[in-house]
Amino acid sequence: MELKLPLAGGLENYTLTGTPVAQGTYSPARSRLAFAAAHVVADPLGDNSPGAPAVIDWEHTLGFRRHLWSLGLSVAEAMDTAQRGMGLDWASTQELIRRSAAEAPDGRIAVGVGTDQLPAGTHDLDAVVAAYEEQLAVAEDVAAQPILMASRALCAAAAGPDDYRKVYDRLLAQSSRPVILHWLGSMFDPALAGYWGSDSVEVATDVVVGLIEDNVQKVDGIKISLLDADKEVALRKRLPEGVRLYTGDDFNYPELIQGDGDRYSDALLGIFAAIAPAAAAALKALDDNDLDTYNKVFAPTVPLARQIFSKPTYYYKTGIAFLAWLNGYQPGFTMVGGLQTGRSLPHLADTFRLADQAGVLTNPELAVDRFRQLLKVGGVDA
Template structure:
């Protein structure tokens, strides 16, 4: 058995780090109680498929759906067909529809909770009218509802291009929400994840934009079940969280600061902006790409909160935040590469490949740091397998040869 990892520095220098044991985590025997948590899952390509840039995605459905079954076995829900699944970065419209349909079926089989992304990205035209944005949203919304999945209304590039004011956002979201037959989650995706979404909700600063977001919710009572914020800014999430109407959850999408945001007031030592005195919203739930990379660890941490042990929560989940910051390092929109890389190291797919050829989006030193931090955070499900695969990867790329 390989007893160490070889690490590669930015200048090509090599070092070694001892291989840690796997974390001792137990699958929950009952539903997680203290937090609602979704892992935003990726897709696995057919190894021999033409998954090169610009080509339609060829998906290995056995591996892709098997990963979702694994997430359910740890008590987490699945957030599917979202940016982690390479929406607008390799996953074409036909593949999106099939993924939603298949994922919803697996959720029913496993008794798991699934929410999926609703967007306008099946429309090929670069610029369309506000009415066309509404119609495009409704088309995907109704398809999602027909599959029995919960809708997550994603930020639309089409809307960002054509909207000229907050009023346009109020109009579009109002029309789409009124057409929904089940409450939806609103997704606020920051420019670190998608630069084309600058000025979303009608402003470049989050304080002004958040007024539009809250107004959308207030003007459509009963239509919004939650908000997923992915601004990588804990202060903005706490501020918006405290303004949400009763019954509307805050799902953190902050892959830099989730430990404190999820822990909240239950974990006094956690680092997060202070809540307003008397605030009734003292923690966020989770809808995170990071949780797809560290599912067993995330489950164990929430189980610790369920057991009333905040110190154990911090001990388990705290070290993963540095790992997540590496996976989501700038340019942040390439974080999917790190998620797929960890999936491969952990044995959930047979090859380190991605649709659109996106596995080439990170350097060997970047991946090496992921290996180092995953090892330190006990986030490797089978450390011996991970070490062997990493060694093979380095050998294939001529490192140390």
């Protein structure tokens, strides 16, 4: 198949060369825990303009999660991939958590617990804790594992590391089950710069390691998204025995998940939603100790991931929804908050090429047809 794609201000003929990764049903991986952070599908008839309350297409949003579960992946629900703080309001978040948790097989779900219901402005630490507690109660109510998300409000309110400890120590004491901590770098959200009370990653690492060591029975693991494999490995080496490192590094995940000797990272990744069949196949190969297949499957997905998560990184959600649309998991390329405009046509054309080469266009004919439609709407006669 061939189509014309934007390139350097013009158009080029592009012939699809990729072989789609085989579809199938998988059991959860034995050797690693693997969460895909899933996006939400906007109702194309809803008023999903910037600043408006989210209107969600529940049929396709939940259908996408069933797709992930069928591949053996667990779902990280209501995370930044679902546009927390970028279009998904707290009312819709609660409904998303409850609907998704009701369908999750064997408890294979963890849910984001944050403070984004707080109005814009400055808040004291007690208000931040109260917001976290409200959201933690929702996670407890649906019996889902909590992910204590990095909080913009806490980052703004905290005077230093001691304030982070005050908030997290209180929350961990209340949780009825071990939580996943969440360290999101400023490339994903500029409002989180200096999280844990320092602009130095090394100092911040000392703070979070101390928090974990003092609350080791209440911490299942920590998800770290700094897009720096060396810093992740350095933290991984310092974690107490039994505490997991969940990689959120969408640039270096194959090597981090494979690990080195007895140390490896589990996965909690937005890119897994985009490359779900490849992720499932690679994890099965890892279970079978077939590293050749593991690397062969994952290697071509890395350029795609680096494209989707390129700067400004926080618009990666647009690429996730774009691929879901190309692959037929949602009827239109629309997003809550109008975020489908977050990437240009040339950027999406490069994403299309790399998705083909990675074998994650599961229905190439449909993908070609839909991308031609997008070009036409964008004013490109291809």
